Amino acid sequence: MQRVVVDPEVPRDVADLFRRNGPLLYRLRTKRPPRDGDAPRVPGVLTGIFGGTVALAAFGLFLVGAPFAESVVLLTALSGFYLFILGMVYLARKPSPADSVERLLYAHAHHWQGRFLILEDFDYDARHLLGRVQRAIDHILRSRVNAMGMLDSVRNSVMLPAEEWEIARLLTKLSALRARHRHLARGGRSPEVAAAMAPLERALAASEAAVLARVEALERYAGHVSDAERALLSQGQIDALRAHLPEYEQLVAETGAARFSGPEIGHLSDDADMLRRALRESVRSAHEAFRHLDG
Structure with missing residues (x-):
């Protein structure tokens, strides 16, 4: 909710x-x-x-x-x-x-009248977009990579609430204009009225698209944060496996299975390096998405 x-x-x-x-x-x-x-x-x-x-x-x-x-x-x-x-x-x-x-x-x-917005200030479509905005922001701020400082956590804590407020403010304006537009169009339109309303409808559609683009940019940022979260988790798991690697190597040596061990166990190091690169790339992509979001 x-x-x-x-x-x-x-x-x-x-x-x-x-x-x-x-x-x-x-x-x-x-x-x-x-x-x-x-x-x-x-x-x-x-x-x-x-x-x-x-x-x-x-x-x-x-x-x-x-x-x-x-x-x-x-x-x-x-x-x-x-x-x-x-x-x-x-x-x-x-x-x-x-x-x-x-x-x-x-x-x-x-x-503080006018400085807060409640659910009833938004129409159905606006509520749906607002939910997407808030879910994306919550995911970013609660992520481990944000808590660990791998993102710009300070700017996130300032910029993301400001972005939520700005998008919400625009959504309330869109909600009010859509309601007024529906009211004016009620009861049918003559060709003259339809022609007069066409530019207004185009302006409304363009504004809706612009707000949607801001929401999607925020979601892209959250998506990159999710990628970094997965890479961080996988890297931790691989590092834990590597910590036990000597035990596996000793077991293989004692059982005479050394001819099977080299390539298979060696993949652990390759996987760990790959995940580190993936984590760096995810964080870099998140920073780029942040800069795009920040305008």
């Missing part, structure tokens, strides 16, 4: 809050925002009812001539019962942690 896309200039803690609460951000757009005045208060209606009840009880006790001590006990019991009810009502209305998150999220969303 696609995550919320956040402008890299938004502070990291706020960006992480947005990414964790995509559905809640959407709900905040579609309902009345939380306000400080929504905090729970002592229910005034209950206070009024209690005051009236105590007054009536006191007046009734006065009329029947009840002893003072019994009157005090009864009125104290009424007060205790009221406080119990009031406490239960307060606990029921006390803000939950989710309410606090919603209030904080709304404050940040209002402050």
Whole structure:
């Protein structure tokens, strides 16, 4: 599932809050925002009812001539019962942690309005492309070759989120224009309207192709990173085999099978050298793809 896309200039803690609460951000757009005045208060209606009840009880006790001590006990019991009810009502209305998150999220969303994009900002086609972008970026940033510094990990951590934001921003514009275009074309077109809309459709198609080219460039970069990952893994496995090569050579010598060992075991060294070259080539290709992506 696609995550919320956040402008890299938004502070990291706020960006992480947005990414964790995509559905809640959407709900905040579609309902009345939380306000400080929504905090729970002592229910005034209950206070009024209690005051009236105590007054009536006191007046009734006065009329029947009840002893003072019994009157005090009864009125104290009424007060205790009221406080119990009031406490239960307060606990029921006390803000939950989710309410606090919603209030904080709304404050940040209002402050950083226009600097984050949620799933509902994209149409179906745009969501599909955004998913491809995010999968490619995640694969690159989580790769071993990136963690080991074989790629430009520092630039990756800066440039790739910026590329995600820029592509996402363009996709939201395309989504809005496509929706408007479909609305204008609804109900049929006369030849004159079709002729007038043709240049706009060509411009829209050219823009879609340009965004798609950026997505594919990002995926090519991720593909080269995958090649380097496979070469790195294979090289590690071959190096582990080579570490045990003396044991195999000794066994072959002891069993008198030396005439079979030379060419076969010698391939390990050739394979290791080939994988090192493949790894260097994969990393070089990744760097070239990065430079192409970087413009």
